[in-house]
Amino acid sequence: MMLFVAIFAQFAVGGLTLVGLRRRPALAAALGVVVLACSAVLVAARGIGGAETSSYSVRWLPILGFNLNVQLDGFAVVMALLVSVLGAAVLVYSLAYFEHDGTYARFVGLFMAFAGSMFGLVLAEDLFTMFVFWELTSVWSFLLIGLNDKSTSARQAAVRALLTTGAGGLCLLAGVGILQVQYGTTSFSELLTAGPSGNFAHAAAILLLLGAFTKSAQFPFHFWLPGAMAAPTPVSAYLHSATMVKAGIVLLARTSPIFADVGVWRWWVVVAGVVTMVLGGWRALREVDAKLVLAYSTVSQLGLLTVLFGVGNRYATYAGVAHIVAHAIFKVGLFLGVGVIDHEIGTRDVSKIGAARRAMPTTTLAMVLSLLSMAGIIPLLGFATKEKALVALLDLERDAVGVVALAGVVVGSVLSVAYSIRLLRAVLRSDVAPERSQVAAHSSVDADHHSSVAVRIALSGPVVVAAAVSLAAGLTAATVGSWLVAPSKSLDVNAVSKLALWPGINDALITSAIVIAVGAVIGWRAPLSQSATSAATGERVFDGLYDTTMRLAKRITAVTQSGSLPIYVGVTLLVAAGALVAGLVIDAPRLTGGVSWGSPLEALVSIVAMVLAIGVAVARPRFAGALFLGGVGYAIAVLFAMRGAPDLATTQLLVETLTIVVFLLALRSMTQKTGTHVGWTPRVLRLGIAVGVGIVVPLFLLAARASRIRPSPAQDYFARSLDEAGGRNVVNVILVDFRGFDTMGEIVVLAVAALGVVNLVRRAAR
């Protein structure tokens, strides 16, 4: 239960910030740090060392079998700790990074809401729970990317990210639905027991993969992630490198054991992962903006993680878990470091950031360590985990998938060493002629801002800590590795392995040495100031699709919504009559029987109604037509009254009266007479439709009346009315109780129609 409290508390801080603490964002952020720290402690206390997995459940929609289930198994502990600890670190950083204005309050609120969602996502025990939090993270991500809502490009990037991850979310939902229907559960452990196979399992697997790939920016959906860098640095560091983009990986990690035997799974995962890794690495090597370099490197690293979790090998799962941790730590450090440089010298251009070296030696050193970890250089944590990944892939069977995975990861690793080294060179470059004027201007403006020690510590603190953790964990790789065994085992019971600082000379180490050597040469020789490449192909394809959809929607609307009232009425009537005719023809029901004749007076009233109805059709002045129409209504009200339905009669009478008045009011602004010719269709056809509908509808009513095989539900209502609903007037009880939902819908329609009238008239008046 405490886990739900933790999730709820994070949401609550988010909500509180957006509503109550708008003017005190710093206080809200401090509160957020405390809540996140408490969550981390809670997770550590409950999750580490316990023999059995604790799990909790909250009933949500028991009627539909939907509950929120969370569990705290090993993997969940690792992920939840990453989410909460990194969240707290980034929040501390953000205190110094942002101006404390309304935007910052919004950031803190959304950030905490996101943290709560992500926390729930990694703890999810079944796919349904995961889906709920999954969608929430997409929404917060959208809002956070578009945090600077005055920037068009930020808004566009936010929409791209939302539509891409949202489409993936829908695929995930479809997959969850298939599994729920087919196996009656979406729980990971129960699905593993069920062992899905066959066509439905294939479909579900592909849908889940689409969800995971869109979320984790796998090829061909990788394009939204670099675009998301329009967000402020803390957002990029937290959402788009350390946590949210790992959601897809978490999904893969959870479902890989279930679908490992489904044929398409491994191929898809490996091919997508490898392509993404190489593509991301290549783009990272060419980008000029340091933040984009990091974004593409994230894409590339996510590709590696996808491969590791997808191949379904016991070493690979362990390597994947270890690399998630390593990547989150060094990537957060790097993003925040670039943010510090950007904050201090006002540029992220890789050919210029070397200027920051002198001003910020500590931060620069920390970034160097993180970069070395990313490149996988001994003795940092990145070395141990990358090493383990190679061991796992070398251990694979040498079938086609295994070879593709191995070759792809080796090429990808060369590229990741290369872009790490390129960035390293950029950071360390001393021959940069810093644009003195710019730097000076920048620092003089923020002079007191910079002199504050607290700000400096808050900004560079997380960067330094991240680097220190990378180094310390690398030096004590064996210990850290032993902590990661339980988490891997919770994903795959067969998972085994260990980390080591110095694994000894083996195939993996030799491969790794070659990779580093080749990558270092490439990275050192790669130019820093490449002319910027045009927008990514994926982005262009997405925009093309988007524009085409919009155009298509407009054209369909233009065709179906012509704006002609006669056409709308004609089509509606034809379709309705067609359906009735189909029913009459197919079932060929009896038409007689079940009708009780009343007094001769009824016949008289009916004839009056008919005459009036003909009057509506033939009267040329609109005014007369409206009156005739009202007359028909009154006649019907009289019929109701004769048949003993006072409620209906009263209501009908009142409605008709009001309708006539409304008609007449509206008629004031129309031509007095109906048009002599209506353009859309000849008179004969209109007459045909009218007569046809007039014949078909009564026939159908007769048939419906004659084919009754059960007593009317009214009998039941009569019996229950007084006891259950406390009313003697069954008509009213039906309206407000038995069929209250219908009434609910009706008054909503009524309200919407009234608003529509008001706005239409207002528009016409302009």
Next chain:
Amino acid sequence: MKIRSSAIISELVDRWLTKVATLIAVYVTFRGHNAPGGGFAGGLLLGAAFVLQFLAGDEPSIRRRPIRNPEMLLGVGLLAAFGTTLAPLIAGGSPLESYIWKLDVPVIGEVKFVSSTLFDLGVFAVVVAVVLMILRALGTDGAGVSAHRGRAASRDQGGAPR
């Protein structure tokens, strides 16, 4: 436009009709549970009274009175209906479940109150609001038909609803 007889009628209408009509409409709404009536009928009745007032009086009277802000009434009505629908969920029941309270009031005797009456009051409010909104939109020359004002005004003398 002012005719003497019309002025007398409008004065009477102004003074009495809406008050009496409101009473009757509320009565009709409340009795609906056991006898013909209910929220729809009650709302329409009051709406009809407003229409009469509108037709008898000067055009702006619908703006001054009786309810300045029908949109608000619309929202209140919808909220009342939604609230009655959802409230049983909080108590662990199913949506729209009816609760019946019986009170012994001195002199009057036993008074029974069914929770769905609130729902009916919501319907009542929505119907009244809709009538008022449509009247205001279509019936006021300023807002509604200014584009055709010239023609409409000239016709008002003749066949218009006065």
